[in-house]
Amino acid sequence: MRVLYLELLAITFFGALVAxxxxxxxxxxxxxxxxxxxxxxxxxxxxxxDPFIKxxxxxxxxxxxxxxxxxxxxxxxxxxxxxxxxPSPDAPEKEYxxxxxxxxxxxxxxxxxxxxxxxxxxxxxxxxxxxxKINLKDPEAPKYDVQKTGYYCVGSSPFSDGAQYKGKxxxxxxxxxxxxxxxxxxxFYAGITIAYAVIGIFWGFLYVQNRHDILPVQNYxxxxxxxxxxxxxxxxxFYDYQNNHGSNAxxxxxxxxxxILNAGRNSFSFFLLLIVCMGYGVVxxxxxxxxxxxxxxxxxxxxxxxxxxxxxxSITPDNAGPLVLFVILPLAGxxxxxxxxxxxxxxxxxxxxxxxxxxxxxxxxxxxxxxxxASIVVIFGFFFLNSFTFAERSAPDFVPLHWxxxxxxxxxxxxxxxxxxxxxxxxxxxxxxxxxxxxxxxEIAQDDEGFDMGSFGGSLxxxxxxxxxxxxxxxxxxxxxxxxxxxxxxxxxxVSEGGARGQxxxxxxxTIFAVGEDGDRWSDDESPRNSGEKQKLTGxxx
Numbered sequence: 001m002r003v004l005y006l007e008l009l010a011i012t013f014f015g016a017l018v019a020x021x022x023x024x025x026x027x028x029x030x031x032x033x034x035x036x037x038x039x040x041x042x043x044x045x046x047x048x049x050d051p052f053i054k055x056x057x058x059x060x061x062x063x064x065x066x067x068x069x070x071x072x073x074x075x076x077x078x079x080x081x082x083x084x085x086x087p088s089p090d091a092p093e094k095e096y097x098x099x100x101x102x103x104x105x106x107x108x109x110x111x112x113x114x115x116x117x118x119x120x121x122x123x124x125x126x127x128x129x130x131x132x133k134i135n136l137k138d139p140e141a142p143k144y145d146v147q148k149t150g151y152y153c154v155g156s157s158p159f160s161d162g163a164q165y166k167g168k169x170x171x172x173x174x175x176x177x178x179x180x181x182x183x184x185x186x187x188f189y190a191g192i193t194i195a196y197a198v199i200g201i202f203w204g205f206l207y208v209q210n211r212h213d214i215l216p217v218q219n220y221x222x223x224x225x226x227x228x229x230x231x232x233x234x235x236x237x238f239y240d241y242q243n244n245h246g247s248n249a250x251x252x253x254x255x256x257x258x259x260i261l262n263a264g265r266n267s268f269s270f271f272l273l274l275i276v277c278m279g280y281g282v283v284x285x286x287x288x289x290x291x292x293x294x295x296x297x298x299x300x301x302x303x304x305x306x307x308x309x310x311x312x313x314s315i316t317p318d319n320a321g322p323l324v325l326f327v328i329l330p331l332a333g334x335x336x337x338x339x340x341x342x343x344x345x346x347x348x349x350x351x352x353x354x355x356x357x358x359x360x361x362x363x364x365x366x367x368x369x370x371x372x373x374a375s376i377v378v379i380f381g382f383f384f385l386n387s388f389t390f391a392e393r394s395a396p397d398f399v400p401l402h403w404x405x406x407x408x409x410x411x412x413x414x415x416x417x418x419x420x421x422x423x424x425x426x427x428x429x430x431x432x433x434x435x436x437x438x439x440x441x442x443e444i445a446q447d448d449e450g451f452d453m454g455s456f457g458g459s460l461x462x463x464x465x466x467x468x469x470x471x472x473x474x475x476x477x478x479x480x481x482x483x484x485x486x487x488x489x490x491x492x493x494x495v496s497e498g499g500a501r502g503q504x505x506x507x508x509x510x511t512i513f514a515v516g517e518d519g520d521r522w523s524d525d526e527s528p529r530n531s532g533e534k535q536k537l538t539g540x541x542x
Contacts, residue, residue: 021179022247025055026166027158036077036153037171038180038403044149045183047174051146055154057167060136068136069159071097073116074144076127077151077400082119083129097157114159136165151400176243181403186243188412189236192419196229199423203430210431217281218431224268225426231261256310263305269418270338271298276368276425277346282361283353297341301334346372364428371424375417382413 023035039051053074060068073083084094085107098108098115108117114133122129130144146152154169173180203225207214238254245251274294280287287294308331346369353362386409399406 021171021173021177023169023171024166025057025154025156025169027156027164028166033157034153034155035169036151036399039146039150039152039171040173040175040180040183041146041149042174045173045175045180047176049172049174051174052172053144053146053152053154054141054170054172055134055156055167056141056170057134057136057139057165059139060163060165067160068163068165069114069133070136070163070165071114071116071133071157071159072131072142073155074130074142075153075155076125076148077153079122079125079127079129080153082122082125083116083131083155085117085119097159116155116157133159136163139167151403177246178239178243182239182407183243184404185407185411186236186239188408188415189232189239192415193229193232193236195419196225196232199426200225200229203426206431210433213433214431215281215429217276218429220272220275221426221429224272224422227265227268228422231258231265234258234261259309260306263302263309266305267298267302270301270335270342271295274338274342274345276429277342277349277365279345279349279352279365282364282429283349297334297337301331301338304331304334307331367428368425371421375421378417379414 021037023037024032025035026032039053042050055072055074057070075083084096086094087105087107095102095107096116098112098117100113102108102117103110103113108115112131116131118129118131127148127150128144130142132142134140134142144152152171156165158165171179173183175183178186203222207218207222234254235258238251238258241254242251271294275287275291278284278287278290278294280291308328346365350362350365350369353359353365402409
């Protein structure tokens with residue numbers, strides 16, 4: 001089961017969902033003047049249309065009806081050094097815009113006025129660099145054709161004094177409208193859905209085969225497998241719809257549904273793990289009032305998870321304030337309660353089984369404990385290894401180099417770990433022909449300390465030592481009397497006639513074997529069968 005990483009998946013999940021292939025561009029803030037995104041070529045991922053980057057600025061005009069120009073450049077990130085020129089070797093920054101002053105300095109020519117300055121060897125770059133200017137009185141929408149897979153950027157700068165502009169940049173790939181950084185989620189979630197369906201088929205076969213011997217906890221496992229198939233199918237459907245139709249109103253509705261399902265998966269998973277660790281169905285037939293408390297905790301965690309999801313979709317990091325703590329703290333509280341309660345319950349169940357010497361059941365929970373521990377080790381190990389990578393996230397080339405795999409680091413591998421845990425728990429608690437017999441019966445404790453062959457032999461020697469020998473019964477060896485201090489023989493108990501003839505009694509007087517009243521009529525040599533055989537061999541009759 002998923003422990004310690006369910007909420008991390010939720011935190012990264014919603015931020016990844018709201019991404020789109022249309023980004024806003026304006027000069028309100030410096031970082032809004034440039035927008036970047038990964039792009040696949042037509043051969044890189046396939047598709048029906050040619051990929052392109054299109055920039056559309058809103059129409060605007062100056063009060064005196066003058067032309068208002070905005071400089072624009074489109075380039076692949078690795079060609080960034082080809083944009084702008086250094087005025088001198090010790091200059092603090094480059095000159096990027098071709099102004100009249102830069103024309104006089106021979107940094108550019110008059111035909112490039114208002115454009116971004118390009119290096120003389122810019123034509124030798126592996127990708128096209130588009131440098132132009134847009135008149136906001138009648139803005140054109142320049143279109144840049146993407147020929148090769150890469151990380152492309154659109155940069156802008158006001159050329160006219162006091163120019164204010166805003167617009168959008170569309171990064172359109174050949175396969176559809178989904179951003180290139182997320183297109184890998186389509187086959188990934190399709191594969192995850194198929195994997196859960198296969199698990200569900202095997203589980204359903206065993207469930208139907210042993211339907212008359214199903215435990216209550218197995219009904220909960222059945223429910224979560226069905227829930228996971230639906231949840232993963234809805235997630236895949238959301239990405240597929242967004243890829244075909246973009247971020248319209250229905251896509252936002254699907255986004256809300258997927259967010260609620262994701263919160264439900266987190267709560268259901270914690271609930272199932274907790275009742276399993278409590279021994280529900282295997283060690284205890286019922287949890288009593290404790291089940292009510294567990295359900296209340298799961299419902300509270302679900303409600304807080306939905307609130308967190310809505311807040312994540314409606315509040316941007318720039319607008320987040322102290323009120324966000326009222327959204328995060330309740331969710332963190334229920335999450336901590338699940339962690340503490342689950343681990344304590346698992347330890348108590350294992351201790352109880354070991355004390356009662358229920359080794360088979362204890363082994364099941366020990367395997368579950370190892371599964372949880374392995375998941376935690378994998379998660380922390382993965383974070384530790386990736387911490388070296390994220391330590392360089394401030395580097396300018398961090399995103400351009402990792403845009404293809406960042407989705408897997410934030411989302412993909414957590415889903416894989418969770419699926420493996422679910423499959424393993426389903427395997428341990430799978431339906432069998434003896435479910436109820438196994439759950440309702442206790443294993444006979446085999447206490448090795450209470451009996452061994454050495455002690456058995458020693459007890460016999462002690463009994464021999466305490467029993468009188470024949471010589472002692474006759475007055476000792478050579479007819480001598482017993483020495484003083486030796487144990488006196490214990491006189492035999494009188495045997496009743498019935499007991500001597502037909503029954504053997506135990507020390508407690510209970511009958512162990514009853515042969516019958518005729519059992520003492522013949523000895524082994526005096527039975528009628530043996531007498532007949534004797535006559536045939538000797539030819540004599542008695």
